[in-house]
Amino acid sequence: MPETPGSNGLEGTTLVLGGAKSGKSMYAESLIEAAGGGIYLATATAGDEEMRRKIAAHRDRRGGGWETIEEPLDVAATLARLAGDGRQQPVLLDCLTLWLSNLMHAGSDIDRSTTELETALRAAPFPVVTVSNEVGGGIIPDTELGRAFMNRAGILNQRIAQASDHVILMTAGIPQALK
Amino acid sequence: MPETPGSNGLEGTTLVLGGAKSGKSMYAESLIEAAGGGIYLATATAGDEEMRRKIAAHRDRRGGGWETIEEPLDVAATLARLAGDGRQQPVLLDCLTLWLSNLMHAGSDIDRSTTELETALRAAPFPVVTVSNEVGGGIIPDTELGRAFMNRAGILNQRIAQASDHVILMTAGIPQALK
Amino acid sequence: MPETPGSNGLEGTTLVLGGAKSGKSMYAESLIEAAGGGIYLATATAGDEEMRRKIAAHRDRRGGGWETIEEPLDVAATLARLAGDGRQQPVLLDCLTLWLSNLMHAGSDIDRSTTELETALRAAPFPVVTVSNEVGGGIIPDTELGRAFMNRAGILNQRIAQASDHVILMTAGIPQALK
Numbered sequence: 001m002p003e004t005p006g007s008n009g010l011e012g013t014t015l016v017l018g019g020a021k022s023g024k025s026m027y028a029e030s031l032i033e034a035a036g037g038g039i040y041l042a043t044a045t046a047g048d049e050e051m052r053r054k055i056a057a058h059r060d061r062r063g064g065g066w067e068t069i070e071e072p073l074d075v076a077a078t079l080a081r082l083a084g085d086g087r088q089q090p091v092l093l094d095c096l097t098l099w100l101s102n103l104m105h106a107g108s109d110i111d112r113s114t115t116e117l118e119t120a121l122r123a124a125p126f127p128v129v130t131v132s133n134e135v136g137g138g139i140i141p142d143t144e145l146g147r148a149f150m151n152r153a154g155i156l157n158q159r160i161a162q163a164s165d166h167v168i169l170m171t172a173g174i175p176q177a178l179k
Numbered sequence: 180m181p182e183t184p185g186s187n188g189l190e191g192t193t194l195v196l197g198g199a200k201s202g203k204s205m206y207a208e209s210l211i212e213a214a215g216g217g218i219y220l221a222t223a224t225a226g227d228e229e230m231r232r233k234i235a236a237h238r239d240r241r242g243g244g245w246e247t248i249e250e251p252l253d254v255a256a257t258l259a260r261l262a263g264d265g266r267q268q269p270v271l272l273d274c275l276t277l278w279l280s281n282l283m284h285a286g287s288d289i290d291r292s293t294t295e296l297e298t299a300l301r302a303a304p305f306p307v308v309t310v311s312n313e314v315g316g317g318i319i320p321d322t323e324l325g326r327a328f329m330n331r332a333g334i335l336n337q338r339i340a341q342a343s344d345h346v347i348l349m350t351a352g353i354p355q356a357l358k
Numbered sequence: 359m360p361e362t363p364g365s366n367g368l369e370g371t372t373l374v375l376g377g378a379k380s381g382k383s384m385y386a387e388s389l390i391e392a393a394g395g396g397i398y399l400a401t402a403t404a405g406d407e408e409m410r411r412k413i414a415a416h417r418d419r420r421g422g423g424w425e426t427i428e429e430p431l432d433v434a435a436t437l438a439r440l441a442g443d444g445r446q447q448p449v450l451l452d453c454l455t456l457w458l459s460n461l462m463h464a465g466s467d468i469d470r471s472t473t474e475l476e477t478a479l480r481a482a483p484f485p486v487v488t489v490s491n492e493v494g495g496g497i498i499p500d501t502e503l504g505r506a507f508m509n510r511a512g513i514l515n516q517r518i519a520q521a522s523d524h525v526i527l528m529t530a531g532i533p534q535a536l537k
Binding site: 197198199200201202313314315316317318320322325328329332350351352353355 | 493513
Binding site: 022172 | 194196198315316317318319330332334336337339340341346348357358
């Protein structure tokens with residue numbers, strides 16, 4: 001079994017998967033905290049009240065040494081821009097399932113966006129920790145939108161897992177290294 | 180990887196997690212059966228037909244040497260009372276998600292109740308095996324109540340996992356030791 | 359931890375479990391591809407458009423050396439017939455949850471059908487890889503049919519896991535050997 005990334009040596013790309021409230025974001029943050037902080041690339045925007053509270057909670061939980069970038073759609077270009085700027089801090093990309101939801105609302109080409117993200121992750125000169133929700137473990141949703149979201153999230157998770165160096169599965173706050 | 184608790188040596192506190200019909204209760208019971216039986220602390224009550232059938236099925240499955248206590252809400256006080264009475268048998272607390280549902284219906288303070296349970300588990304002079312459902316692995320529920328329950332169950336599972344010595348994840352009847 | 363079945367030596371019976379779009383079918387196919395192909399025992403039938411597309415996608419993904427049998431209900435008898443015909447190729451049974459759904463629609467005796475499948479798997483003289491969905495990881499479904507399906511699928515997975523030599527859990531395309 002692969003080891004969970006420890007405080008000594010965050011490197012490459014890591015996907016942190018898990019169900020709702022399984023401790024994904026907190027674990028992902030702890031990996032980057034242990035490396036001295038980094039860039040919080042949030043796919044949520046502060047545009048509505050619930051998101052404002054979620055972002056504020058993230059901010060309160062984190063220590064110093066963080067910078068926040070909100071980017072609901074073009075995360076690949078943001079990663080490429082950070083690389084082009086010569087940035088070296090680790091990036092926390094949180095989270096893929098909200099990004100997918102944003103892409104679906106915007107009518108974006110999800111397959112192409114996923115390919116761009118795969119490319120950006122493989123090229124990143126800094127560590128990237130990506131957070132994503134497992135959503136395929138329940139019964140098949142009643143609605144067509146629910147089924148479409150579940151299927152697309154599953155495919156997205158498979159593709160980003162394959163493009164990542166490490167994959168961690170969270171259960172009740174406990175990390176399991178899958179890759 | 181930690182070992183699953185075997186028949187020789189049930190000790191401390193164990194959280195058995197898993198989805199619906201993943202074999203959680205049966206595995207938890209088997210841990211206590213192997214120690215010669217114990218106290219079945221049921222958060223279900225025999226107040227309705229479905230629960231009567233569920234409790235009866237549990238009873239039929241278990242061997243002799245068991246005592247049943249029904250306590251839908253104040254499980255921490257029950258554990259403390261058993262400790263105060265000098266009891267030493269292992270306790271099977273089944274299950275946390277129904278307990279959460281009971282607390283929500285009763286309008287109880289869930290955070291405080293969780294803190295009390297953490298304290299009781301840490302202080303218990305006898306082995307305690309706690310059963311809880313994983314409910315955060317599907318798509319986000321349509322209803323606000325569904326989302327609230329999912330979120331609270333996830334946080335509860337994280338807290339009790341942290342307060343427990345061992346954590347077991349069940350899949351199709353197969354235990355995996357997470358902690 | 360048990361090893362995942364590799365390309366060198368598919369033997370006995372293997373259950374491949376996972377959520378929706380977790381890579382179950384593709385992994386199961388790869389096990390049989392590595393053994394040179396086999397028999398695709400599909401519980402889906404080409405009777406409707408979605409299934410036609412799914413079966414076509416499976417066919418496109420697979421290499422040569424495959425034979426397809428569609429059997430929505432009596433998979434145990436199909437396995438027994440293949441054994442009686444002296445067939446030795448590995449069989450991919452995909453998938454159990456659709457089979458359960460077919461049995462429920464047909465009003466079949468699910469417990470007896472499950473017993474027959476257990477018997478057929480234990481007697482099979484060729485390797486069998488069975489695919490099934492994990493559906494119990496979300497919140498309790500709103501509808502009685504949803505709850506019944508979730509409960510029956512969980513029990514079916516437990517029974518077939520117990521009757522199988524190997525059990526693999528897929529997450530985002532990554533296999534974990536549970537047994």
